[in-house]
Amino acid sequence: MARKKKQEEPEGIPAWLVTFSDLVTLLLTFFVLILSMSSMDKTLLVEINPFDRGLGVINYHGSGRVPQRIKLIVDLVSDPKTAFEQRDRIKDLLFPEDVLPPDIDMSTLDRNLRILQKPEGLAIALTNDLVFKPGSYTLTPSAKQLLSQIVLMLQYTSADTNISGHADNTGRNTAANYPLSGKRAMSVLEYFLSQGLKPERFSISGYGADKPIESNATEYGRAQNRRVEILIKTTQRLGRYV
Numbered sequence: 001m002a003r004k005k006k007q008e009e010p011e012g013i014p015a016w017l018v019t020f021s022d023l024v025t026l027l028l029t030f031f032v033l034i035l036s037m038s039s040m041d042k043t044l045l046v047e048i049n050p051f052d053r054g055l056g057v058i059n060y061h062g063s064g065r066v067p068q069r070i071k072l073i074v075d076l077v078s079d080p081k082t083a084f085e086q087r088d089r090i091k092d093l094l095f096p097e098d099v100l101p102p103d104i105d106m107s108t109l110d111r112n113l114r115i116l117q118k119p120e121g122l123a124i125a126l127t128n129d130l131v132f133k134p135g136s137y138t139l140t141p142s143a144k145q146l147l148s149q150i151v152l153m154l155q156y157t158s159a160d161t162n163i164s165g166h167a168d169n170t171g172r173n174t175a176a177n178y179p180l181s182g183k184r185a186m187s188v189l190e191y192f193l194s195q196g197l198k199p200e201r202f203s204i205s206g207y208g209a210d211k212p213i214e215s216n217a218t219e220y221g222r223a224q225n226r227r228v229e230i231l232i233k234t235t236q237r238l239g240r241y242v
Helices: 015-048 050-055 068-077 080-094 106-112 141-154 174-194 219-225
Strands: 113-118 121-127 161-166 202-206 227-232
Touching: 068 080, 068 141, 080 113, 080 121, 080 141, 106 113, 121 141, 141 174, 161 174, 174 202, 174 227
Parallel strands: 161 202
Antiparallel strands: 113 121, 121 227, 161 227
């Protein structure tokens, strides 16, 4: 009886090596996926907290060291849950007596400056008595000196910021309050940009008399309603970045 010939193996790469290569490729893909997910989570967290992103570029050593009081302000404002409770401390740190213009004392500042709580974050509200002459949208020299302290803080954050102008409901033509309040907000923005802040983080609004914070029935209330607000958006919506 004839012996069967041994079946010859096909030429080329052995079958076991192909299977092994597939396994290595799958493992490599798995580890790359894990690495990319880890990097994505870190980036997402940084984007959600704009103050952490801003503080990440601060140099605490050498000539570029951030002033201690500015660091304290940023730390306070970065926590929207407790920042409003610390509003008096924020005011004191932001405008210590030695940085005030000669024509503005602490009592005048206290009457004309507020820290307001907003759904998007905190707003620094300065009445027009601090920053503009009646009927004008040109910043006074004293206004620029006050705003320079806000610039110092904004330099160490990357939070989006809205500048809004507001008015009372007096005057023969209250409709004229809308363009005037918008021009005043624009004047503040132009000053910020002249100090090197990036334009893409800012927006402006002119609300006229639509958003009073006090009653317009009294002179005090009307004076408080004529204001500029600088809203620092510390509570960014997650959907903004996704």
